[in-house]
Amino acid sequence: MAKLGLIADVGGTNIRLALVEPERGELLKIKKYRCAAFPGIEDAIRTYLDEVQEQVEHACIAIACPTNADWISMTNHSWAFSCQETQRNLGLQHFWVINDFTANAMSLPTLSEQQKIQIGGQPPRAGAPITVYGPGTGLGVAHLVSVDGRFIPLACEGGHADFAPVSDLEIKILSFLKQRFGRVSNERLLSGPGLVNIYEALCHIYQLPVQQYQPSDITEKGLQGDSVCQQVLSLFCQMLGSFGGNLALTLGSFGGIYIAGGVVANFREYFLSSDFRNQFEEKGRFSRYCGQIPVYLITAEQPGLQGAAAYLRQELGYKLID
Helix, strand or coil: CCCCEEEEEECCCEEEEEEECCCCCCEEEEEEEEHHHCCCHHHHHHHHHHHHCCCCCEEEEEECCCCCCCEEECCCCCCEEEHHHHHHHHCCCEEEEEEHHHHHHHHHHHCCHHHEEECCCCCCCCCCCEEEEEECCCEEEEEEEEECCEEEEEECCHHHCECCCCCHHHHHHHHHHHHHHCCCEHHHCCCHHHHHHHHHHHHHHHCCCCCCCCHHHHHHHHHCCCHHHHHHHHHHHHHHHHHHHHHHHHHCCCCCEEECCCCHHHHHHHHHCCCHHHHHHCCHHHHHHHHCCCEEEECCCCHHHHHHHHHHHHHCCCCCCC
16 A cells, blocks of 8 residues: 655645545545644644654645745745745645645535535536636636646636626725725735625715624624624625626636635625626626536535645556546
């Protein structure tokens, strides 16, 4: 049996680590630590390996920051490290560091039917491009294509594309946010902070006093029936659908559009009954085109770890699907 590999999913607050059996892809001994408990990622990895009493030769780290250079510096945490130096210090034969949404993309072929919920559309077309996007602290986007039996993730910064309003109210929201930010990207609305931006824009439009709400406050009050916060959630779902439809048009994602990220999970049932799908398909002459494309909400508990495991396995020469 192939030796176990080490995988990690690193965010601004927590690091999740696990072992993966390369042949079958089974995740073992999952543990979560607070990043703030360690001076650096190497210390966290050593602590984990000591606790599980394992030695590894291969590792793949999914991390929420750019990964296109040897020096990795986290956006929302103080950790920074050299990939080559870390690999050498840990005695690893292979050490891959990938973006968190690259990991999300790589997880998609490994998701079971129980780890996703389909939201409209027809069955996915085999071999067609796949897209994943998701609101969290920011708005991540990545794509996945299949070439000769291998899955190739396409990293991008699609969340920073310009916000495109589709209603008079959205135009007013854009006008308000332009005064604040100048240029308004999709991430300014489709993220945790985006919920606050939409809320404050509505308060300005309706001439209401602005409360100092956090994203969780808006979600909670919206679900409890607060009229403004409920409208925030409604607009958020519509905008998320419109943006997803734009991604589908751009790549021809007939393999499916997948939604990840922590924000939607906080109001899943509301989202599933929202106007999301209608706005996804509302593309004028290309509404029927988008109507064929399936959308999935990812419900897997550890998609980042699954994706890091899939990346490691494929790099070691294992097939992800038969």
